Amino acid sequence: MLKQEQVLQIEPQTELKFVGPFSQPVTSFMKLTNPSDKRVMFKIKTTAPKKYCVRPNSGVLQPGETTQIAICLQPFLYDPTEKNKHKFMVQTVFLPEIGDVSVENLWKEVLPEHLMDSKLKCVFEVPTQEQPSGATGGEVTATVHSVDNSDSKVDDHAKKPEKSQPSSEVNQLQKLESELRQEILLLKEEKMALMNQRGLAPNRYAPPEPRLEQSPSMMGLIFIAVVIGVMGILFGKFLL
Numbered sequence: 001m002l003k004q005e006q007v008l009q010i011e012p013q014t015e016l017k018f019v020g021p022f023s024q025p026v027t028s029f030m031k032l033t034n035p036s037d038k039r040v041m042f043k044i045k046t047t048a049p050k051k052y053c054v055r056p057n058s059g060v061l062q063p064g065e066t067t068q069i070a071i072c073l074q075p076f077l078y079d080p081t082e083k084n085k086h087k088f089m090v091q092t093v094f095l096p097e098i099g100d101v102s103v104e105n106l107w108k109e110v111l112p113e114h115l116m117d118s119k120l121k122c123v124f125e126v127p128t129q130e131q132p133s134g135a136t137g138g139e140v141t142a143t144v145h146s147v148d149n150s151d152s153k154v155d156d157h158a159k160k161p162e163k164s165q166p167s168s169e170v171n172q173l174q175k176l177e178s179e180l181r182q183e184i185l186l187l188k189e190e191k192m193a194l195m196n197q198r199g200l201a202p203n204r205y206a207p208p209e210p211r212l213e214q215s216p217s218m219m220g221l222i223f224i225a226v227v228i229g230v231m232g233i234l235f236g237k238f239l240l
Contacts, residue, residue: 006118007040008061008092009033013120016071016088020126022078030069030120032090034061039095041103044069048086051076060095060103078124086122091115177231180224187224 011031018026034040043058053072061067071088093110 004114004116006090006092006116007034007036007094008042008090008116008118009035010090010118010120013118015123016120017123017125018073020078020124022073022076022124022126024075026073028071028073030071030088030090031066032061032069033066034063036094037063038097039063041093041095041106043091043107044071045089045091046086047088050074051086058103073122078126080126084122084124088120088122090118090120092117177228180228180231184224184228 009032011033016028016030018028020026030044032042040061041058042061044054046052046054051074053074055070055072056067057069059067093106093114093116095106
């Protein structure tokens with residue numbers, strides 16, 4: 001006995017396409033249209049019910065009505081070498097012109113010769129993605145390293161002038177040191193003049209004279225010498 005021709009218009013007609021990656025849920029859509037003047041019950045079945053979620057998986061289409069079916073493929077480990085045998089079937093039957101009845105009971109009571117069905121196979125596709133070449137990655141890494149090295153050289157170059165160039169404080173110390181040396185020379189000349197006036201010119205062959213108390217000029221010389229020594233130490237630290 002010949003089966004009845006499918007009354008519904010189904011899009012797509014023969015294949016349900018699922019585009020990966022399949023590490024996450026992938027959804028494909030099916031559109032059902034009832035072009036007849038009768039109500040049509042439909043039910044969607046699959047050979048792999050644990051791997052798909054179908055919403056809605058059954059229902060009733062009024063004359064001229066269209067509905068969209070969402071078919072969600074659950075995540076799985078995709079093997080391109082494995083042959084895919086998943087299929088879907090859309091079963092339909094005209095709803096009897098009677099009062100309110102249970103759709104579930106009608107499906108149980110429907111005669112096989114009244115059923116209409118259409119089969120669709122599942123097709124899995126993985127989009128090709130361009131991968132960056134190893135040479136490109138190496139060039140990028142080399143560029144980053146060269147930038148880092150140049151930055152370090154700039155930092156070192158920027159630090160060196162701060163050490164080599166004398167600051168304004170060093171210049172002031174140099175000026176003060178020069179003034180103190182001049183003052184020491186004047187004090188020495190003043191001391192020699194006083195010794196000449198007293199007839200105390202130094203004689204290297206004369207016996208050592210008794211130690212005299214230090215004059216204010218001598219104290220000034222000692223103080224200036226100490227100041228110069230301290231300044232010399234500070235000046236040396238600034239030049240380091």
